[in-house]
Amino acid sequence: MSETILYISFEELCEPEAIKHEWVLELIDYGIATPVTGSSEKDWYFDMSSVVWLKKAVRLYCELEIDWVAVALIIELLKQKQALAQENQSLQSQLKRFHHA
Amino acid sequence: MEFKDYYQILGLKEDAELKEIKRTYRKLALKLHPDVNPEADASEKFKEVAEAYEVLKDPKRRAEYDELRKYGGSRAGGFNDTGNWQHAEGADHEHNNADFADFFHSVFGDRGFTQGGAQHSTGHRSHQHVYKGQDAEIEVPVFLEDTLAESSKTIQFSIPAIENGQVKQVSKTLKVKIPMGVSDNDRIRLKGQGGPGHGDGPNGDLYLHIRLVPHPLFDVQGHDVIISIPISPWEAALGASITVPTLSGKIKLNVKPNSNSGQKMRVKGKGLKTKVGSGDMIAVLKIVLPAQISEDDKVLWQQFKDKNAFNPRNQWSD
Numbered sequence: 001m002s003e004t005i006l007y008i009s010f011e012e013l014c015e016p017e018a019i020k021h022e023w024v025l026e027l028i029d030y031g032i033a034t035p036v037t038g039s040s041e042k043d044w045y046f047d048m049s050s051v052v053w054l055k056k057a058v059r060l061y062c063e064l065e066i067d068w069v070a071v072a073l074i075i076e077l078l079k080q081k082q083a084l085a086q087e088n089q090s091l092q093s094q095l096k097r098f099h100h101a
Numbered sequence: 102m103e104f105k106d107y108y109q110i111l112g113l114k115e116d117a118e119l120k121e122i123k124r125t126y127r128k129l130a131l132k133l134h135p136d137v138n139p140e141a142d143a144s145e146k147f148k149e150v151a152e153a154y155e156v157l158k159d160p161k162r163r164a165e166y167d168e169l170r171k172y173g174g175s176r177a178g179g180f181n182d183t184g185n186w187q188h189a190e191g192a193d194h195e196h197n198n199a200d201f202a203d204f205f206h207s208v209f210g211d212r213g214f215t216q217g218g219a220q221h222s223t224g225h226r227s228h229q230h231v232y233k234g235q236d237a238e239i240e241v242p243v244f245l246e247d248t249l250a251e252s253s254k255t256i257q258f259s260i261p262a263i264e265n266g267q268v269k270q271v272s273k274t275l276k277v278k279i280p281m282g283v284s285d286n287d288r289i290r291l292k293g294q295g296g297p298g299h300g301d302g303p304n305g306d307l308y309l310h311i312r313l314v315p316h317p318l319f320d321v322q323g324h325d326v327i328i329s330i331p332i333s334p335w336e337a338a339l340g341a342s343i344t345v346p347t348l349s350g351k352i353k354l355n356v357k358p359n360s361n362s363g364q365k366m367r368v369k370g371k372g373l374k375t376k377v378g379s380g381d382m383i384a385v386l387k388i389v390l391p392a393q394i395s396e397d398d399k400v401l402w403q404q405f406k407d408k409n410a411f412n413p414r415n416q417w418s419d
Contacts, residue, residue, distance in 0.1 A: 004278045005290040048288035048308070056136050063151060064130050065123075074137065086285065093320045097329040098387055
């Protein structure tokens with residue numbers, strides 16, 4: 001059975017993905033990702049959800065030629081959009097169940 | 102190979118200034134970037150735009166491309182790279198270019214593709230042809246019941262791999278462990294199960310994107326599950342002990358006398374698992390009348406009406 005990984009270390013996140021350390025530090029400052037464990041860089045671990053948002057943020061930074069403030073804003077809005085879409089889907093489904101026998 | 106007109110892709114004239122090229126790229130990138138544009142073809146369109154920008158923003162590459170366009174691109178039958186093309190020196194971009202478009206690759210070889218303005222790479226790898234394989238992501242549907250305990254799933258997927266210079270789809274089958282308590286949109290990483298690395302580079306990773314399958318009875322809100330419970334008018338009025346399903350079997354639920362439609366009852370610990378415990382089940386009462394009313398029923402309802410002064414629209418009367 002394949003090994004499933006739920007957390008990724010700071011080094012492991014940066015090195016093979018060619019993500020600069022200072023980029024991750026910026027993104028942590030903006031609250032886009034938060035290490036789930038560890039008090040210093042060498043023992044930081046991130047969950048996969050943070051990793052996904054981090055990678056998205058790095059892609060936006062590199063490919064849209066925008067600064068970190070703008071990236072943070074986009075990510076925040078994307079997160080809100082995803083949460084609202086999920087909530088909307090759930091409410092629609094509840095409404096449907098409530099109105100139809 | 103089909104010649105790609107980078108000016109046309111960006112909608113620019115061939116004498117466009119660098120400033121205009123940048124402005125146009127930024128506008129298109131904001132519109133087409135696959136992280137902000139959910140349309141299916143956005144990713145492909147963005148790749149084209151990024152590729153065009155990569156060439157046109159660099160004066161040396163642009164000059165090289167313009168030459169090629171002038172002599173080769175306008176030929177009938179498309180572009181034919183003879184291999185004799187002399188590359189301009191000094192285009193000093195680092196890369197991770199497993200995703201190169203064929204056309205770009207044939208003209209500029211391995212001399213870097215940064216997909217946008219900022220450099221997205223840390224190592225000087227361009228001379229070693231070593232880079233990590235592509236990461237891949239697949240959606241894995243998971244039933245709500247399966248999140249209550251660790252489960253295993255067999256997944257099949259295909260990923261692009263380069264064999265003898267050709268991109269081919271390689272099918273893979275894996276048995277994977279789905280941990281207890283996964284939520285919608287969670288990701289699980291399978292290290293090294295993505296696209297093959299280049300040179301001595303490591304394989305990419307496979308990310309499993311967990312999607313909870315809509316349940317016929319339950320909706321999910323955070324870690325709570327919500328169920329609509331149909332009850333009869335007399336159960337609502339008199340109260341009742343009813344049997345209701347949960348994700349882990351049936352339970353008895355006491356409906357209090359004088360309950361109303363839309364009223365919620367919380368059943369602790371019968372929701373989805375979390376790292377520290379369980380969410381709850383929220384039962385929403387829904388008063389349902391029989392589909393048909395017999396003559397006897399009508400008589401009883403009439404008697405009820407005659408004896409009852411209740412008017413649910415009282416607040417409208419003024």
